[in-house]
Amino acid sequence: MENIIIEEGKNNQTAGETFVSNLKYILVGVFFGIVFVKSEVVSWFRIQEMFRLDSFHMYGVIGTAVVVATISTVIIKFFKIKTLQGEDVVFSKSRFQKGNVIGGLLFGFGWALTGACPGPIYGLIGSGFPVFIVALASAVLGTFAYGVLKDKIPH
Amino acid sequence: MDFLQHPWHWSIAGTLIGLTVPLLYLIGNKPFGISSSFRHICAACIPSKAAFFDYDWKRESWNLYFVFGIFLGGIIASTVLANPEPFKIAASTHDQLSKLGVTQFSQIEPTDIFSFSGLLTIKGFILIVVGGFLVGFGTRYAGGCTSGHSITGISNFQVSSIVATVCFMAGGFFVTWFILPLIFKL
Numbered sequence: 583m584e585n586i587i588i589e590e591g592k593n594n595q596t597a598g599e600t601f602v603s604n605l606k607y608i609l610v611g612v613f614f615g616i617v618f619v620k621s622e623v624v625s626w627f628r629i630q631e632m633f634r635l636d637s638f639h640m641y642g643v644i645g646t647a648v649v650v651a652t653i654s655t656v657i658i659k660f661f662k663i664k665t666l667q668g669e670d671v672v673f674s675k676s677r678f679q680k681g682n683v684i685g686g687l688l689f690g691f692g693w694a695l696t697g698a699c700p701g702p703i704y705g706l707i708g709s710g711f712p713v714f715i716v717a718l719a720s721a722v723l724g725t726f727a728y729g730v731l732k733d734k735i736p737h
Numbered sequence: 738m739d740f741l742q743h744p745w746h747w748s749i750a751g752t753l754i755g756l757t758v759p760l761l762y763l764i765g766n767k768p769f770g771i772s773s774s775f776r777h778i779c780a781a782c783i784p785s786k787a788a789f790f791d792y793d794w795k796r797e798s799w800n801l802y803f804v805f806g807i808f809l810g811g812i813i814a815s816t817v818l819a820n821p822e823p824f825k826i827a828a829s830t831h832d833q834l835s836k837l838g839v840t841q842f843s844q845i846e847p848t849d850i851f852s853f854s855g856l857l858t859i860k861g862f863i864l865i866v867v868g869g870f871l872v873g874f875g876t877r878y879a880g881g882c883t884s885g886h887s888i889t890g891i892s893n894f895q896v897s898s899i900v901a902t903v904c905f906m907a908g909g910f911f912v913t914w915f916i917l918p919l920i921f922k923l
Contacts, residue, residue, distance in 0.1 A: 590885030591770030591800050599765070604802045606764060611806015612813065614757055619814035620741070621750030625845035627826045630834060633913035636827035639747050644887060646751020651769075651892035654759035663763065671762045676880060676890065678897040685878025686886075686901040690908015692871025694917070695864045697846070699883040700771040700876060703869070704804045708811025711846050713853050717869035722783075724873025725775035729789035735878070 594672035595665070618705045626697025633694055681737045692724075741818050744825075758889055767799055770885030772876035774804045837921040859923045879904070 593599070622628050623643050631637035657663070658671055665671060693699055696717050698706060703721065706714040761767040778801070779785070780794035823843050831842060841849045848855070855861035876882040879901045881890060887905065890898025 590881035590889070591768060591773035591797070593765075593767060593797050593799055595766035599796075599799055603765075604799055607761075607767075607799045607802040608806040608809070610757065610760060610764070611803040611808075612810040613806075614754070614803075615807035615810020616814045616818065617745070617750050617753045617810075618807065619811050619845075620818060620820075621745040621747065622824075622845055623750065624811075625824075626847060626851065627824070627830065627834075627842070627845065629909070630913065631827045631830045633909045634827075634830050634833060636830040642747030643751045643754065644883070646748055647755040647888050648891050650752050650755025651758035651888050654756065655762075655892045658759060658762060665763050665766045667766070669766055672766055672768075673893050674768055674890075674895070676895050676897045678900060679880070681878045681880060682886075682897045682901040683904050685875045685880070686904025687875070687908040687911075688871050689875025689879055689882065690905040690910075691912045691916070692868045692873075692875055693883075693905060694909040694912035695868030695920075696872060697864075697868075698872070700775065700872065701804075701807055701882075701884055703872070704771075704774075704807040705811035705814075706846070708808040709815035709845075711851055713851055713856055713865060716856060717865050717872075720866045720869030721873030721876075722775050722778050724870035724875070725772075725877045726779045726783055726785070726790075726873075727870070728874045728877040729776070729779060729785070729787045732787070732789050 590674070590676075592674065595667060596669055597667045614701070615705045615708065618702055619709045624698060624702035624705045624709070629693065629697040679737050684736065738818075742820055743822070744820060754888065755892075758892055765799065768885070769889045770800070770881055771804060771807075772873075772882040772885060773797065774800045775873050776877060777801055837918060839921075860920050863920050863923075875908075 618624050621643055623640060628640055632640035703714050703718050707718065758769045761769045777794045777797050780790040780792065824845055826842055839847045841847050850861045850864055856865055881901065886898040886901040891902065
């Protein structure tokens with residue numbers, strides 16, 4: 583029961599990771615963080631432009647990312663491409679729940695307020711806006727509150 | 738170097754972000770997602786009896802290495818690759834935000850709000866602290882964020898992710914148009 587909706591980001595590799603093997607995720611993160619900040623998707627103003635329908639930029643970024651990710655995923659599934667460790671890629675099967683709606687709306691509220699989804703929060707701390715450490719602490723607290731209340735709220 | 742310093746076009750950024758999905762699948766069987774890092778930080782740092790935080794977070798620690806990398810990437814992007822020109826914003830958004838009371842438009846963030854002095858104002862507190870809390874609570878409740886649902890989930894044809902993405906957008910439109918004007922009057 584516990585892991586039904588918590589598929590996101592889950593480590594599906596059978597082989598264990600070590601400190602050294604984990605370092606490659608830092609490199610992917612660095613690459614990703616640079617893209618985030620240089621394309622300005624971390625910007626509160628770009629998020630405001632998106633929600634005010636004043637710019638195509640964010641729609642272009644997310645739309646292109648979805649298309650590229652979908653084509654890549656279909657290719658991996660079709661050719662049954664294996665991971666570097668020779669394992670089959672595991673694709674999550676997340677079922678629809680009420681939480682997708684309620685939680686989705688709550689995250690949407692937070693997205694428009696902070697102008698940042700989780701990734702940009704980390705990127706902004708690095709790019710000269712240290713006050714986002716407070717946003718990060720608050721997000722961690724929000725996740726903690728969810729974990730404590732989980733069994734008392736509708737799913 | 739010059740073209741790397743100017744803001745990157747959406748098609749370049751979108752392609753590179755999209756390619757992160759197969760990259761993470763193939764280098765380690767990891768589905769791309771970022772908001773899980775909040776949960777691992779809770780499990781690692783906050784003592785709790787809640788079952789939700791009773792799992793082997795060390796097995797999921799790749800996600801913490803990944804977000805540490807994003808932080809480092811932010812440093813590189815804003816120093817070595819810093820944009821030499823002032824920030825450009827759509828005229829209409831600029832006008833609407835000026836009317837609300839935003840005064841600083843020269844950087845990617847309105848520094849009158851997103852700074853430690855801004856944090857001490859009511860609107861700064863709501864945008865940073867309340868907003869951050871909703872991001873953490875909402876993403877976990879929804880089972881993912883823009884990366885986990887809108888990109889990875891939709892690329893995997895998950896109905897739950899399409900629904901979640903529609904709700905992310907609906908929530909954002911609602912707050913932008915109906916709640917922000919009230920917050921800026923405080």
